[in-house]
Amino acid sequence: MVNSVFGAAGTSIFEEMSRLSAEAGSINLGQGFPEALEPEELIEAAVAALREGPHQYPPMMGIPALRKAVADNTLRFFGERVDWEQEVLVTSGATEALTDAFFGLLDTGDEAIVLEPVYDAYNLLIRRAAAVPVPVRLEPPHWRLTADKLEAAITPRTKIIVLNTPMNPIGKVFDDEELAGLRDVVLKHGLTIVSDEVYEHLVFDGAHHRSPFFLPELRGRTVRIGSAGKTFSVTGWKVGYVTAEPHLLRPIARAHQFITFTTPPALQAAVSVGLALPDSYFDGLKKGLAERRDLLVSGLRAVGFAVDPAEATYFAVADRSDFAPEEDDLVFSRRLTLEAGVTPVPISSFYGKRDVTSHIRFCFAKRTETLTEAVRRLVAWRDGRGWKAAS
Numbered sequence: 001m002v003n004s005v006f007g008a009a010g011t012s013i014f015e016e017m018s019r020l021s022a023e024a025g026s027i028n029l030g031q032g033f034p035e036a037l038e039p040e041e042l043i044e045a046a047v048a049a050l051r052e053g054p055h056q057y058p059p060m061m062g063i064p065a066l067r068k069a070v071a072d073n074t075l076r077f078f079g080e081r082v083d084w085e086q087e088v089l090v091t092s093g094a095t096e097a098l099t100d101a102f103f104g105l106l107d108t109g110d111e112a113i114v115l116e117p118v119y120d121a122y123n124l125l126i127r128r129a130a131a132v133p134v135p136v137r138l139e140p141p142h143w144r145l146t147a148d149k150l151e152a153a154i155t156p157r158t159k160i161i162v163l164n165t166p167m168n169p170i171g172k173v174f175d176d177e178e179l180a181g182l183r184d185v186v187l188k189h190g191l192t193i194v195s196d197e198v199y200e201h202l203v204f205d206g207a208h209h210r211s212p213f214f215l216p217e218l219r220g221r222t223v224r225i226g227s228a229g230k231t232f233s234v235t236g237w238k239v240g241y242v243t244a245e246p247h248l249l250r251p252i253a254r255a256h257q258f259i260t261f262t263t264p265p266a267l268q269a270a271v272s273v274g275l276a277l278p279d280s281y282f283d284g285l286k287k288g289l290a291e292r293r294d295l296l297v298s299g300l301r302a303v304g305f306a307v308d309p310a311e312a313t314y315f316a317v318a319d320r321s322d323f324a325p326e327e328d329d330l331v332f333s334r335r336l337t338l339e340a341g342v343t344p345v346p347i348s349s350f351y352g353k354r355d356v357t358s359h360i361r362f363c364f365a366k367r368t369e370t371l372t373e374a375v376r377r378l379v380a381w382r383d384g385r386g387w388k389a390a391s
Helices: 013-024 040-052 064-078 094-105 120-128 147-153 176-189 246-259 265-275 279-303 329-340 368-385
Strands: 088-091 111-116 132-137 158-164 192-196 222-227 240-243 315-319 359-363
Touching: 013 329, 040 265, 064 088, 064 240, 064 265, 088 094, 088 246, 094 120, 094 192, 094 222, 094 240, 094 246, 111 120, 120 132, 132 147, 147 176, 158 176, 176 192, 222 246, 279 315, 279 368, 329 359, 329 368
Parallel strands: 111 132, 111 158, 158 192, 192 222
Antiparallel strands: 088 240, 222 240, 315 359
């Protein structure tokens, strides 16, 4: 016998496409792991912390240096004061933070609204918490969230809304109008927001990260989640953090206590150093990623894809409707992997009904030479197939 939720889950689309990519010798632009962006100061801080210790269990809530660094970083970049002793929890990655939030806040039969396209872990973890995920669809080409869409999904059992901003997989930053609509619905129905903000520092072209936690009316109704893995391009470290007012953080911390209890102290110490790096690091990260985005997006457009604006995150989303429209996006993604030697991820995998098949996602957080070679392969593939670039 196996658990019904995990037993039915199967292999994630990211693992499936990465495995196919490795077998085919393809360039993997599907999975969101960055290349050559790690700050040297962070790595050296981890090495020093490993040598110096300690190596035993750190405090359950996280080491004080990191919790304070999270609060200081939030004030420095977003102007929001946080009480690090009462409002910050360190977790073993953002996915654990989400797990803690769902387990700590949801009861059997509660409903949690999720915005599609949605990261696949949300629905599974909500169901494992014995709650029910309720999708609200954002659709191309504009991917807009409206209060009307949220209202239509509300029932007496609705308890939380899960927000991902900036949003994976579409690189979207929710604007003031969308957040105002979200605010009105949350206040009207007395809901809580679990806000996945792991790409908070990866926002481009002068745009600004917006969080419901920064709105005075929603601060006490928002659980804000961050990730060192994304901010410092160390996704394998699995260091995340939760910021919330005490009445929300307490049940989340209790869940954390019995899920992982704590996170490696050397990595916590290193991340505390990283969060205090000068503005030049964070500005340089944005600049470097924006340049890589521009390289990939211009290349994809030259191949013939219509590419949505990528305001944030690691990802560019391409409309592939002019290529093999009779195929769904999963078949087309496999085709690109095997024929062109470049691997994307199909956007349909982020929808429960898998019926938005017009778009595929590419990751641009790669070395410049990797992206240049990927574009070269795609151009050669297009020319070999006899397709023409979109005008």
